[in-house]
Amino acid sequence: MGVVFTAVLAMVGVSAALALYRLLRGPTTLDRIVALDVIVVLTVVAAGVYVAYYRDGSNIPLLAAVALMGFVGSTAAARLAARRERHR
Amino acid sequence: MNPVAAGPVADVIAACLMLLGALSCLLGAIGLVRLPDLPARLQAATKPQTLGLSLILLGAALRVELASAVTMVLVVLFQVITAPVLSQLVGRAAYRSGALPDDGLVVDELAEHLPADALVGDDPPSDSDDARA
Numbered sequence: 001m002g003v004v005f006t007a008v009l010a011m012v013g014v015s016a017a018l019a020l021y022r023l024l025r026g027p028t029t030l031d032r033i034v035a036l037d038v039i040v041v042l043t044v045v046a047a048g049v050y051v052a053y054y055r056d057g058s059n060i061p062l063l064a065a066v067a068l069m070g071f072v073g074s075t076a077a078a079r080l081a082a083r084r085e086r087h088r
Numbered sequence: 089m090n091p092v093a094a095g096p097v098a099d100v101i102a103a104c105l106m107l108l109g110a111l112s113c114l115l116g117a118i119g120l121v122r123l124p125d126l127p128a129r130l131q132a133a134t135k136p137q138t139l140g141l142s143l144i145l146l147g148a149a150l151r152v153e154l155a156s157a158v159t160m161v162l163v164v165l166f167q168v169i170t171a172p173v174l175s176q177l178v179g180r181a182a183y184r185s186g187a188l189p190d191d192g193l194v195v196d197e198l199a200e201h202l203p204a205d206a207l208v209g210d211d212p213p214s215d216s217d218d219a220r221a
Contacts, residue, residue, distance in 0.1 A: 001099060001103060004103040004106065004107060005106075007107065007110070008106050008107060008109075008110040008144070011110035011111060011113065011114045012110055012113055012114075014114060014117070015110075015113045015114045015116070015117035016117070018117035018118060018120060018121045019117050019120055021121055022120050022121055022129070028126065028182075030126055030178050030181055030182050030185075031126060031129065033178060034120070034126075034129060034130060034133045034178060035120065035133070037133065037174060038116070038117065038120060038133050038137055041113075041137045041138075041140075041141055041167070042113060042117075042137075044141060044145075044163065044167075045109070045110075045113060045140060045141055045144050045145075048141070048144045048145045048148045048160070049106070049144065049148070051148045051151075051152060051156070051160075052102065052106065052144075052147060052148035052151045052152075055091065055151050055152055056152075057152040057153060057155070057156025057159075060152075060156050060159045060160055060163075061159070063145075063159075063160070063163050064159065064162065064163050064166065067163055067166055067167055067170075068166070071166075071170040071173075071174065074174050075173070075174060075177055078174065078177045078178050078181050079177070079181070081181060081185075
């Protein structure tokens with residue numbers, strides 16, 4: 001099982017690096033918001049891998065909280081970004 | 089501790105689910121970098137990521153006790169509900185701010201329902217109502 005978890009974490013890490021590239025590259029604010037949301041989802045995924053590896057369910061409420069905060073943050077940022085870009 | 093499913097078969101199933109989920113996340117992230125414009129990137133950012141999260145949390149849920157597994161299913165359900173909401177919001181914001189390429193839309197049904205000056209003028213009525221509330 002150790003090999004499987006290493007492979008899974010490697011793929012999730014590469015995914016996060018690619019999302020980080022999109023976050024830095026842009027080109028619009030909305031692209032960055034989408035990339036940040038992907039990074040939040042990948043954080044939840046990595047915490048899920050931790051849960052599976054150690055068979056430890058104690059940080060599952062953290063998963064729910066991070067997913068919730070990510071949604072609220074991305075939604076608020078999307079509304080604000082739309083308003084600002086329209087005045088250009 | 090009493091896991092949902094124990095034994096080598098359950099371990100293999102969990103490993104397969106988690107590998108598939110990680111692959112889905114990776115493909116979505118590659119799409120996020122490679123696809124040309126915002127609506128296409130929205131597809132890559134929502135559907136493969138939701139599928140990857142579902143598969144990985146399902147694989148993890150097989151390895152923990154039942155109460156934790158139920159909470160993880162709730163997290164998956166929450167993600168399935170919220171991902172389309174964010175996708176819709178970002179897509180609408182991109183359309184309204186003029187970030188979409190004009191020749192990228194095959195059908196533009198929203199333009200028929202908006203006033204002609206809504207895209208360049210003030211907030212359209214439906215948007216300003218809930219913004220001022």
